[in-house]
Each structure stands twice: as structure tokens, then as C-alpha cells.
Amino acid sequence: MNKKKKFYTVWKGHNIGVFESWDVCKAQIKDFEGAQYKSFSTFEAAKKAYKGNYKDYVGNSKIFKSELPQDQLKKIGQPNYNSIAVDAASSGNPGKLEYKGVDTKTKALLFKQGPFEEGTNNIGEFLAIVHGLAYLKQISSNKIIYTDSRTAISWVEKKNCNTKLEKTEKNKPLFNLIKRAITWLETNTYNTTIVKWETKAWGEIPADFGRK
Numbered sequence: 001m002n003k004k005k006k007f008y009t010v011w012k013g014h015n016i017g018v019f020e021s022w023d024v025c026k027a028q029i030k031d032f033e034g035a036q037y038k039s040f041s042t043f044e045a046a047k048k049a050y051k052g053n054y055k056d057y058v059g060n061s062k063i064f065k066s067e068l069p070q071d072q073l074k075k076i077g078q079p080n081y082n083s084i085a086v087d088a089a090s091s092g093n094p095g096k097l098e099y100k101g102v103d104t105k106t107k108a109l110l111f112k113q114g115p116f117e118e119g120t121n122n123i124g125e126f127l128a129i130v131h132g133l134a135y136l137k138q139i140s141s142n143k144i145i146y147t148d149s150r151t152a153i154s155w156v157e158k159k160n161c162n163t164k165l166e167k168t169e170k171n172k173p174l175f176n177l178i179k180r181a182i183t184w185l186e187t188n189t190y191n192t193t194i195v196k197w198e199t200k201a202w203g204e205i206p207a208d209f210g211r212k
Contacts, residue, residue: 005041006022006039006040006041007019007020007039007040007041007042007043007045007046008020008021008022008024008025008037008038008039008040008046009037009038009039009040009046009047009049009050009057010025010028010029010035010036010037011036011037011050011054012032012034012035012036012037012054013028013029013032013035013036013037014027014028014029014030014032015028016028016050017050018043018046018047018050020043022039025037025039026091036054037210038054038057038210039204039208039210040204041199041200041203041204068200068201072201073201076198076201078202079104079146079197079198079202080104080144080195081104081105082142082143082144083104083143083144083145083146083195084101084102084103084104084110084132084135084136084143084144084145084146085101085102085103085104085145085146085147085197085205085206085207086099086100086101086102086125086128086129086131086132086145086146086147086205086207087099087100087125087128087147087148087205087207087208087209088100088121088123088124088125088127088128088149088209089121089124089209090119090120090121090124093120093121094118094119094120094165094171095118095119096114096115096116096117096119097114097115097116097117097118097119097120097121097123097124097174098112098113098114098115098116098124098209099112099113099114099124099125099127099128099131100112100113100128100207100209101128101131101132101135101207102206102207103206104146104206107206107207110135111131111132111135113127113131113177116171116173116174116177117170117171117173117174118165118168118170118171118174119165119171119174120163120165121149122149122151122152122155122163123161123163123165123174123178125147125148125149125151125152126149126151126152126155126156126161126178126181127177127178127181128147128152128207129145129147129152129153129156129194130156130181130184130185131181132145132192133145133156133184133185133188133190133192133194134184134188136190136192137188137190137192142191143192144192144193144194144195145192145193145194145195146195146196146197146205146206147194147195147196147197147205148196148197148199148204148205150196153194153196156185156194159182159185159186160182161178161181161182163178
């Protein structure tokens with residue numbers, strides 16, 4: 001899968017500005033107390049954010065203005081807020097991994113797991129979807145699940161976490177969780193619809209960690 005290109009705005013860090021890679025961004029915020037940063041899907045959006053206030057951008061999807069043509073935006077429509085959104089974040093590949101699920105409309109946290117040692121973003125996205133499926137089934141909810149990972153959707157459909165990551169002592173707990181997730185998929189049925197979040201039309205997914 002082609003990795004989504006992101007741009008990173010740093011308001012407070014060793015150096016500030018807009019950076020085109022997570023590694024460069026991470027160097028600016030590492031060991032910097034009170035660092036302020038966020039990822040954006042376009043350079044223009046990141047540059048605009050840099051000229052603004054950090055607090056106006058973090059956790060506020062309403063300020064996002066899509067650059068897609070109006071006819072395309074009309075075709076995509078608006079998000080279904082009878083839903084939950086899931087996302088993952090990995091500080092490195094592999095690196096410390098977290099994932100969470102939130103209410104799409106209110107962004108209220110529904111569940112969060114991690115950090116796990118030596119994980120990858122794709123693994124986190126997969127686990128987040130399965131956790132979401134189990135959560136919604138447990139409360140007998142008809143909500144849908146949004147994710148921004150086509151890879152994770154494919155893995156869930158195939159009931160297999162097709163990662164190339166090697167198992168080590170450090171990530172053993174993570175692989176145990178993967179095994180549990182696959183077992184859940186193999187032994188449970190569900191009617192929940194899993195939908196790709198339209199980042200270019202709606203901005204970052206509500207569960208976004210604000211980093212890679």
C-alpha cells in the first residue's frame with residue numbers, strides 16, 4: 001500500500017516550522033517539554049496552521065477546509081455520525097504503538113490500548129478495528145466503524161493480520177493480542193459496516209493522535 005504523505009507543523013520545539021517527514025519532525029519535539037505539533041495531509045494546510053494558533057487546530061476538525069472540487073465533495077457527502085472512529089499511532093516502524101476508538105461526533109474516548117513495544121501502524125489499525133467490532137457487538141450497537149486504513153480493512157475481511165513484523169520478546173504481548181483478535185474474528189459474526197474515512201474531504205479522522 002502506498003503510504004499517505006503527511007506534513008508536520010511544529011509550533012513549539014527545538015526548531016519550528018513545517019516539515020515534510022515524521023523523522024525530521026520527531027527530532028524537533030524529542031525531549032522538548034510542552035512541544036506543540038500536528039500532522040496535515042497537505043503542505044498548504046500545514047503552512048496555514050503554522051501561521052495560526054496550535055489550540056485552534058488540535059482536536060478541532062471544523063476548521064478543516066478541503067481543496068477537493070465541489071462536485072467531488074458533493075459526491076462524497078458528510079460523515080455518518082452514527083459511528084465510531086478508530087486510529088493508531090506508532091513512533092517508529094517498528095516502534096511504540098497505541099490505538100484508540102472514539103465517538104465520531106463528540107470525540108469522546110471509548111477505548112484505548114498501549115503503548116506496546118515494537119509495533120507497526122498497520123497492526124494498530126487492525127487491532128483498533130477488531131476492538132471496535134467487539135465493543136459495538138457487546139453493547140448491541142448499530143453504529144458503523146470509520147478507519148483511514150485500507151490495509152487494515154483488508155486484513156479484517158480476510159481475518160488475518162498479514163504483518164511482516166518478526167515476533168520478539170519485546171513485542172510478544174502485542175502478538176498475543178493479535179492472536180486474540182484473529183480468534184475473535186474467526187469465532188464471531190457481526191453486522192457492523194467498516195467504512196474508509198475520507199481524509200481529503202473531511203480532514204483527519206476524529207481518533208487521530210496528531211502524529212505519525
